Amino acid sequence: MKDFLDTSDLTPQLVTDLLDRAERFLPLTTIADQLGAPLRGKHLVTLFSEASTRTRTSFELAAKRLGMKVVNIVVGMSSLAKGETLRDTILTLDAMMPDVVVVRHAVAGVPHFMARFSKAHFINAGDGEHEHPTQALLDAFTLRRHFGRLEGLEVAILGDICHSRVARSNVRLLAMMGAHVRLGGPRTLRAPGIEHFANGWSGTVQVSASLREALTNADAVMVLRIQQERLDGAFFPSLGEYFAHFGLTSERLAWAKPNALVLHPGPINREVEIASEVADGAQSVIQKQVTHGVAVRMALLEWLVHQEATPREPALRQTHGQSESGHQNAPGGGTRAATTPTYAVSVTERGQPAHGL
Numbered sequence: 001m002k003d004f005l006d007t008s009d010l011t012p013q014l015v016t017d018l019l020d021r022a023e024r025f026l027p028l029t030t031i032a033d034q035l036g037a038p039l040r041g042k043h044l045v046t047l048f049s050e051a052s053t054r055t056r057t058s059f060e061l062a063a064k065r066l067g068m069k070v071v072n073i074v075v076g077m078s079s080l081a082k083g084e085t086l087r088d089t090i091l092t093l094d095a096m097m098p099d100v101v102v103v104r105h106a107v108a109g110v111p112h113f114m115a116r117f118s119k120a121h122f123i124n125a126g127d128g129e130h131e132h133p134t135q136a137l138l139d140a141f142t143l144r145r146h147f148g149r150l151e152g153l154e155v156a157i158l159g160d161i162c163h164s165r166v167a168r169s170n171v172r173l174l175a176m177m178g179a180h181v182r183l184g185g186p187r188t189l190r191a192p193g194i195e196h197f198a199n200g201w202s203g204t205v206q207v208s209a210s211l212r213e214a215l216t217n218a219d220a221v222m223v224l225r226i227q228q229e230r231l232d233g234a235f236f237p238s239l240g241e242y243f244a245h246f247g248l249t250s251e252r253l254a255w256a257k258p259n260a261l262v263l264h265p266g267p268i269n270r271e272v273e274i275a276s277e278v279a280d281g282a283q284s285v286i287q288k289q290v291t292h293g294v295a296v297r298m299a300l301l302e303w304l305v306h307q308e309a310t311p312r313e314p315a316l317r318q319t320h321g322q323s324e325s326g327h328q329n330a331p332g333g334g335t336r337a338a339t340t341p342t343y344a345v346s347v348t349e350r351g352q353p354a355h356g357l
């Protein structure tokens with residue numbers, strides 16, 4: 001797999017493998033020395049055209065903990081602001097041969113478009129209202145760490161489903177892993193057709209008739225931010241009204257199972273979609289999600305770079321005592337990072353980008 005752009009790039013086996021790998025990276029403060037900077041000499045570029053605190057920082061910390069050098073491009077300060085096209089921007093970047101480019105853009109599909117013009121690995125860090133696949137991976141990691149499984153979990157996702165890339169990525173990934181998702185919130189913020197994301201997977205997705213129905217007996221509750229920057233219509237009368245009818249308060253949380261887990265991708269809007277008492281309460285794992293995000297992104301970066309590099313270096317693989325089959329490092333094939341210590345492929349040896357739109 002060259003790029004990681006959507007949850008549909010995943011399989012249950014690959015999700016399990018990446019989450020297992022992330023477990024190795026979780027002791028974030030102690031692991032750096034033991035890791036020996038497995039991606040030293042590699043370069044990561046972040047290209048963000050939307051506000052971000054946690055996702056951009058999380059990728060940067062993950063990359064640095066793996067020994068990568070990081071360059072951050074703020075789109076408002078780049079040549080895009082001088083009228084350069086996305087295609088020319090990425091061709092320019094590609095000429096400098098970064099190994100990984102992490103893109104966030106307000107328009108759906110931009111990371112996919114850019115990836116076609118580049119030899120670098122591309123990771124989608126959120127494209128418009130479409131997908132945010134690393135958020136879904138870190139949410140799955142958080143759920144699996146707590147419950148020991150994803151299969152059979154009842155997960156309520158509440159709020160602005162319509163404008164939420166986090167909802168879309170989570171719905172697909174959770175259904176893929178056999179969880180049962182109930183979507184709750186105002187009718188005006190539903191996403192018609194989202195139930196079909198579960199087609200072909202063992203999990204299910206159900207649009208609940210009421211908040212109470214979505215929450216009843218839920219093992220975990222994922223609250224979404226009201227995407228005010230994307231609300232260009234009158235979806236509800238006011239933020240106060242929204243909180244009054246749909247905000248997650250302690251009383252409403254009590255409809256879920258006792259000790260149900262509370263997740264939120266952040267940034268949270270207190271007293272809009274979630275009450276402070278819930279966000280800061282004992283059932284909340286919002287800060288843990290942020291910590292887990294670094295481990296999951298470390299696992300993804302290491303896997304993405306190595307799984308391509310290793311089959312291209314048969315001689316190196318042999319020196320590490322691995323078979324020549326190439327299957328060990330195929331996407332989805334459960335290779336442990338500890339058995340793939342090959343870091344020597346230069347960017348010039350990568351496959352050519354698929355040019356031509």
Ligand code: NCD
Pocket residue numbers: 054055126132135165166224225227265266267
């Ligand atoms: C989310 C995003 O940007 O899509 N935040 C995040 O990445 N942690 C959710 C949001 O902005 O509401």
